[in-house]
Amino acid sequence: MISNGMVVVKQLPDGRAKRERREFLAEVKQLARESYRPQLIVDLPSRKLTSEVLDLLLSCAEQMEKSEGRVSVAGASPEAAVILELTQLTSVVNVFPSISEAVGIDASRFGSEDLNDGRHLAA
Amino acid sequence: MELGALVVTQGSDGTQQIDNSTLPVLGKTVLDRWVERVQGLGINLLSVVDSDLLGSDRLHTMIDWAKKGVDQILLILVGSYSDVDLLDVVRFHHEGQHRITRVFDPLGPLGISLLDRQIILNSNFETHKLGPAGPSTRYDFLGYSVRLSSPSAYRKLVEDALEGRCDVKPNGLEAERNVWIHPAAHVDPSVRLEGSCYVGAYTRLNPGVVLRGGSSVEHNCDIDIGTTLDHASVLPNTYLAPGLCVRNSIIDGTRLENLDRGISVDLGPLGLSGRKKPISIPSSTPSVIRNRSLGETSFCVQVPIVPDAVERASTQVEANGQ
Numbered sequence: 001m002i003s004n005g006m007v008v009v010k011q012l013p014d015g016r017a018k019r020e021r022r023e024f025l026a027e028v029k030q031l032a033r034e035s036y037r038p039q040l041i042v043d044l045p046s047r048k049l050t051s052e053v054l055d056l057l058l059s060c061a062e063q064m065e066k067s068e069g070r071v072s073v074a075g076a077s078p079e080a081a082v083i084l085e086l087t088q089l090t091s092v093v094n095v096f097p098s099i100s101e102a103v104g105i106d107a108s109r110f111g112s113e114d115l116n117d118g119r120h121l122a123a
Numbered sequence: 124m125e126l127g128a129l130v131v132t133q134g135s136d137g138t139q140q141i142d143n144s145t146l147p148v149l150g151k152t153v154l155d156r157w158v159e160r161v162q163g164l165g166i167n168l169l170s171v172v173d174s175d176l177l178g179s180d181r182l183h184t185m186i187d188w189a190k191k192g193v194d195q196i197l198l199i200l201v202g203s204y205s206d207v208d209l210l211d212v213v214r215f216h217h218e219g220q221h222r223i224t225r226v227f228d229p230l231g232p233l234g235i236s237l238l239d240r241q242i243i244l245n246s247n248f249e250t251h252k253l254g255p256a257g258p259s260t261r262y263d264f265l266g267y268s269v270r271l272s273s274p275s276a277y278r279k280l281v282e283d284a285l286e287g288r289c290d291v292k293p294n295g296l297e298a299e300r301n302v303w304i305h306p307a308a309h310v311d312p313s314v315r316l317e318g319s320c321y322v323g324a325y326t327r328l329n330p331g332v333v334l335r336g337g338s339s340v341e342h343n344c345d346i347d348i349g350t351t352l353d354h355a356s357v358l359p360n361t362y363l364a365p366g367l368c369v370r371n372s373i374i375d376g377t378r379l380e381n382l383d384r385g386i387s388v389d390l391g392p393l394g395l396s397g398r399k400k401p402i403s404i405p406s407s408t409p410s411v412i413r414n415r416s417l418g419e420t421s422f423c424v425q426v427p428i429v430p431d432a433v434e435r436a437s438t439q440v441e442a443n444g445q
Contacts, residue, residue: 051392082384083395088367
């Protein structure tokens with residue numbers, strides 16, 4: 001069954017843990033397979049951006065695009081926001097000051113429910 | 124009448140990260156530009172010192188000069204850039220028979236003073252204060268000036284210079300209107316230079332690079348493929364990775380100052396920028412060495428800089444803290 005407009009909030013894994021990154025990306029791939037126009041909101045508070053994290057965000061954006069979805073980053077520090085702009089990731093990733101603001105935009109269009117380790121807001 | 128000039132740089136007092144007067148602005152530092160203008164007055168006694176140097180040492184230098192017959196001393200504290208005509212300041216001072224002339228703009232003093240010999244000889248060495256001379260005379264300057272107190276002020280000076288709003292002339296050739304490229308720069312044919320911009324000596328702009336919005340790239344930089352600079356300045360000896368979009372920022376090696384947010388970001392761990400090995404080719408002998416002709420210890424030492432292919436008069440000096 002394909003969910004329409006599902007919104008998922010997830011914590012980004014530590015950039016240094018390769019296995020966690022692989023598992024995270026597998027979950028994102030599954031989300032992309034099982035939903036149409038999903039919204040992945042990545043919680044980034046106090047997370048220092050590393051090149052691995054940037055790679056992961058880019059991979060997530062690629063997966064989401066396959067099902068016409070979108071990745072949003074929430075709670076990025078000013079430094080992280082500068083780096084996202086500098087690397088032009090903002091052209092494929094939306095940046096919001098907080099999860100509530102990122103969710104708020106989508107929640108006005110979609111319903112919500114809780115699932116797994118992330119919070120799912122489904123249509 | 125003999126004139127001497129003491130140019131005092133901002134130095135590093137621990138609170139200010141960068142001495143803006145020693146940052147190049149379109150190929151030459153503000154300090155270089157002040158030194159050239161002082162030399163343009165025909166002043167052959169010139170010393171450049173750091174503000175870290177004790178006030179008593181600076182005063183001692185001026186007293187020595189005064190004792191050796193220097194009639195007037197031009198004191199420039201390099202915390203700002205202005206288009207003020209120094210010759211007119213000297214003329215104003217002389218014609219009015221003033222003892223101390225201080226240059227002001229509408230915001231306040233610009234750190235430029237002209238002092239008479241007698242004032243210096245009457246100085247109080249203990250308190251580092253100049254001797255009593257009554258009130259100083261004010262020379263009001265209403266032309267272009269900017270205080271170099273922040274990264275934003277630096278960017279303002281760069282953009283104003285590129286737009287011709289001040290007398291700062293870019294050290295390069297004007298390829299087209301307000302687009303200045305140093306002859307020793309390498310610019311790939313696919314590079315887009317939109318609007319006013321500057322490319323410094325020995326800098327390489329790789330294919331697909333875009334410069335716009337009064338952006339400047341100083342000497343010995345390498346901007347990799349497809350990177351865009353928009354209202355941005357890249358300071359000397361900096362490498363920028365491919366595919367970046369730098370807006371409203373100043374990048375110096377691995378450090379990025381974002382002017383919109385007022386924050387500094389270290390790009391080094393991400394490999395997005397880096398520090399290149401500086402080019403060190405000795406320049407022509409700077410005129411400040413003339414200090415030694417009076418047989419005194421000079422504060423100044425020569426440091427190598429990129430040779431100036433356009434105007435070979437470029438010099439750079441720094442304090443050695445003596």
